[in-house]
Amino acid sequence: MASLQQARFDYTMVETLAATLVLATCLSSAVVAETKKEYRYTVGPNANISVDTQYGAISVKPGSDNEVVVSATLKSDDVEVDQQQNGNRIGIASHLLRGTDQPTGQVDYELLVPPDATINLRSSSGPLSVEHLRGDLTLEGADAVVNVRNVENGHVHVWTMRGPVTLTDVRNGHIEINSISGDVHLKSVTGTLVQATSSRGKIFYDGDFGSAGDYKFTTHSGDIEALVPADVSAGFRAHSLLGRVQHDFPLQPKHSRFSEEVGRSFVGTSGQAASEVVLRSFSGKIRLKQR
């Protein structure tokens, strides 16, 4: 009986050891497959930097004024990094080898760039994040979560398919965001043009609409909500063809060629109406709320 128990114990031990060995082998091969690479480029003012990867995160932060540092983490040997510098223009692209898909084709990038650089990022999976820059930004990602923070004086163009877009503390920009079903969150975002379109996603704005800017938010079925301070200075026009429209704001009547339809639209101004705000939806709800 005791020998039978001993045999069972030995068998379990062997089984456990084998499993551990297999696991360790898998883990070690995964670790070995992941490689890190670093590229450095010397650039002048207003450098143009593009990063294009099928899968993976791209993060961009400010670094020194005349150097671009790119750190790439490749998840496997099935993907390569192509890089090229032509004067002030730098192009980085992930190059998937045949048959590679996510996650083996993933490359994560971290960039340190001059603050005045123009940045173009593209990743299907994302996330894409940019902060503390003042050059033009173009970010494109199908499913990518997009985060832009503390950016000023530049054009910010964002395209996503499903990925949510969040802009925080973006000042004096020319901003165009377009998503098919991703939500768009804008917090403390101002500029001469701030335009957000999402067919099915929601658009949420929290800020004061700056001064002398055009703000245009459009959805098909997504809701639009704007949260503004009591002293906001803007002219508002909101219209939803099939959805409800409401505001809790003491708007002054405004002459407009657009007819007002109770519950479906409103037109009015607050303060000096320094900015123009247009909120349009086909069937989504529109709400203008006082903070």
Added chain:
Amino acid sequence: MTCSDVQRALPEILEGAPDSAFATEFETHVKSCADCSDLVSDVRLITSDARQLAASEEPSPRVWLRIAAELRAEGLISDPAIRPEFAGTSAAPRPILVPDSPRRRWSAWWLAPVAAGLVAAGSYVVSHKPAPQVARQQAPATSGTSSAPATTPVAETPAVAAASVPAPAPQRMARKSASPTDVVGSAVRPAVEPAPSAEDQQFLSVVSTRAPSMRAAYENQLQAVNADIRETQAYVNRNPGDMDARQHLMDAYQQKALLYQMALDRIQ
């Protein structure tokens, strides 16, 4: 002749190749190469469809210039050196397709004109007013009750509008047994999902080949934008004078063009 030669010569061949021996060589290669055969049939289909578009539906030259600039920037086309047969003539050489690199496939470039076509179609639909319906809707205004201009959005409930504009047969049948609210709902969201168009099927086929993991996502989003277009189109049909609705329809077409453009960018 190689596949690269075929890609390079394709625009000239479609316009009528000047050299018949060259054309024969071209056709021989196309017959023996499945990839080139697919490419040529795709391009011929698009070319013939494009010719059927009326001049009023044509996008502005700026649209084409922008597409050409983007294709040039992507390295998909380049300005060719002048060939001997064009030397001394006023015929400007057309941009040529850049030969394929090992990691870039070429047969998805048709998505660019399709995307532009979608925008053009949207523009056409938005700008094209069905005159008899507008006239019928404006009739009460001219009888003295309202002085609203023709372009003022009509403050008409969808149910009333639905009653005043002829609807497609399935919708008419649905209305017979439905309440006004149901009518609006059924008209806005058709219960039966229409079959995808040839372009959409081809689009999804290319996505399946190049980015299989993204196929479901693109298909889902394509269905969504198509549903938005149908929904808005149904509203515009009932409210042909509503310029805001027309703008939403244009927006919906642009969203579809965006989807195509993103796929084009992604699957290079």
